[in-house]
Amino acid sequence: MLERIQTWDDKMLLRLAHKRTPILNKIMIIITTIGNNGYVWFGIAFPMLLMNRMRLTGFTMLFSMLVAWLMSEITIKNIVRRVRPCKKDFEKYLLIKDPPQYSFPSGHSATSFAVSTAMFFTCQYLFVPTLILAFLIAFSRVYIMVHYPTDVICGALLGIICGIASVPVAPYIPFFDFQI
Helix, strand or coil, rough: CCCCCHHHHHHEEEEEEEEHHHHHHHHHHHHHHHHHHHHHHHHHHHHHHHHHHHHHHHHHHHHHHHHHHHHHHHHHHHHHHCHHHHHHCHHHCCCCCCCCCCCCCHHHHHHHHHHHHHHHHHHHHHHHHHHHHHHHHHHHHHHHHCCCHHHHHHHHHHHHHHHHHHCCCHHHCCCCCCCC
């Protein structure tokens, strides 16, 4: 079973590598970079913390990111230890500096979809923009050859689960009700 998944992943990456263009390469590097370390999500969440009516949304975003990061980057990656495609057969297609961590699941995808899912429950008018950005960040990870498609799919599913699990918990974060 794992062999079939790996074969499918390799085929998809090879197909994608042959469809790349110089302009799209630059766009995907920018998109993946804004997803690095959750910068784009922190940039959205922190101003929300300063607004009374958006504070719950900001906390929920940060909490869902934290849960997704702990599950993907700290726990699952170190259990599965899947080697990145750019360290195996696809190094000639790599568009960014080689990331040091393991591949499965995609942490960018997990945190992005966790935030998008949290938005669905707490701030629906921002749900569609965050969902589009989450899809773009996830796709960029495959496009630049640092993740297999299944890494991104599983990362997105993990993020959705973490986002759903975070929504009822976020209001109980200590110091939630501080005033500015």
